[in-house]
Amino acid sequence: MKGIIYASIANSIWGILPLYWAQFQGVSFKFILASRMILSFILGVFIIRKKLPVWIQCFKNKDFLKYTIFCSVMIMLNWASYIYAMVNQKIIESSLGYFIQPLLVILMGMIFLKEPLNRFQNIAVFIVFLSLGMVTYFEGLPLLSIVLASTFAMYSYLKKIYYRKIDQNKDSKNLEELPHFDTFYFVVAESLWMLPFAIGVLIWLGTTQEPIQASYMQLTLLLFSGAVTLFPIGVFAKATQLLSLSSLGFLQFIGPISQFVIGYFVFKEPLIAHNLYGFILIWIAVILSLIPSKKMAKKPA
Numbered sequence: 001m002k003g004i005i006y007a008s009i010a011n012s013i014w015g016i017l018p019l020y021w022a023q024f025q026g027v028s029f030k031f032i033l034a035s036r037m038i039l040s041f042i043l044g045v046f047i048i049r050k051k052l053p054v055w056i057q058c059f060k061n062k063d064f065l066k067y068t069i070f071c072s073v074m075i076m077l078n079w080a081s082y083i084y085a086m087v088n089q090k091i092i093e094s095s096l097g098y099f100i101q102p103l104l105v106i107l108m109g110m111i112f113l114k115e116p117l118n119r120f121q122n123i124a125v126f127i128v129f130l131s132l133g134m135v136t137y138f139e140g141l142p143l144l145s146i147v148l149a150s151t152f153a154m155y156s157y158l159k160k161i162y163y164r165k166i167d168q169n170k171d172s173k174n175l176e177e178l179p180h181f182d183t184f185y186f187v188v189a190e191s192l193w194m195l196p197f198a199i200g201v202l203i204w205l206g207t208t209q210e211p212i213q214a215s216y217m218q219l220t221l222l223l224f225s226g227a228v229t230l231f232p233i234g235v236f237a238k239a240t241q242l243l244s245l246s247s248l249g250f251l252q253f254i255g256p257i258s259q260f261v262i263g264y265f266v267f268k269e270p271l272i273a274h275n276l277y278g279f280i281l282i283w284i285a286v287i288l289s290l291i292p293s294k295k296m297a298k299k300p301a
Contacts, residue, residue, distance in 0.1 A: 003242030007251040010236035013228075015258025018094075020228055021086035022267065023221055027214045029084045030201050032222065036079065037191060037198035039226030044188035047230075055185050067162040068186060071155055072193035075233075078151040081144055090144060091263030092271060096135075097148030098256035099282045102249040103128045103289060104153035109245030112157065117246065124289035131281035138274040156240060156248060162186070163241040183237035187230065253286050 024032050048055050058064045085094035107125050109115035117125075135142050163183075205212070214222070240248060260279070263269045271279075 003239050003247070004251065006235045007239035007243060007248055008254060010232040010239060011252055011254035012258070013232040013235075015255040016262070017228060017232075018086055018091050018259055018262045019266070020221070020224075021083060022089075022091070024083075024214070024218055025087050025089070027087060027218055028205065028210060028212050029080075029087050030210075031205060031212045031214070032083050032087065032225070033080050034198040034201040034205075035222050036083070036225040036229055037076070037194040038202075039223065040229045041188070041191035041195050041226075043226035043230055044184075044191050048184065048188055055188065058182075058185050058189065063162060063165055064186070064189070067158055068189035069193050071158050071162075071186075072190040074151045074155040074158065075190060076194050076197065078148060078155065081147045081151070085144060085148070089267065089269060091259055091267060092269045092275070093142065093144055094148055095256040095259035095263060096142060096275070096279065096282065097145035098152075098259060099253070099279075099286065100128055100132070100145060101149035101153050101256075102252035103285060104149055105156050105249035105252065106246050106289065108153060108157045109160075109249065113160070113245055115244055115246045118291070120288040120291040121246075124285035127281050127285040127288070131278045131285070134281070135274060135278040139272070156252075157245065159186075159237060159240040160245045160248070166241075183241055184234050187234050187237055191230075250290060253290070 021032075045052070081097075082094060085091065103125055106115075106117065106121060110117050132142070132146075239251075243251075264271060
């Protein structure tokens, strides 16, 4: 039950965040991305400041080192695509990606982790690929949606694999490896690996003299980007530890539903007919995927 609550909180926050990121229209998305990475790291280190020696010890664990690097690459690509979509009024297009992403998570759980799907969920996965094919045929490959979906799906999968390994270590009583089990330590380590890239982007922006064009209000709001990043992703990390990948995928539909509503009704983004048909197919897939199987959540794998 805790895993379901954590996942619901994280995805609900992500669902309304377009209202926050849309305030930065006109600002260089590269500047926003770099600032988000740096502020997330600073806030994360501040939160764990009393446990920094323990956190540093985590890097001695090869799995911690490897998976935090891989996850940081996936989430960095996801953030870059997402922020680009938010500041360029592509909220509906991004929501399409996040509708697809939970079904990719469910599919990966079935293929790689042998998590069973019922027949409705299998049909749902087929419909997703059908809708992608239709949108691609009429309007070209929806690259932004695919990048958003695939990067966060892979991020979810990598985290689940990592926490499975931790549980195996705990079961086998490899106690010397246990300091790295804290989910927030993992999140802060991800932001650490992004730091060189973020600093490089800011230096590059300075040398090219690309205008940032941010008002004082926007710069003030940007100071909160670390908090609006770390809190939901930290809660999501806990949910990943507690839920099966398939159950996690079901709950990730909360976010894109909110994003679509905000994009269409709040920001009045246009919905082209072909995209509408694609969304209708996706929504049918969502409904099918949510037809209950016998277990929504299970004990930590």
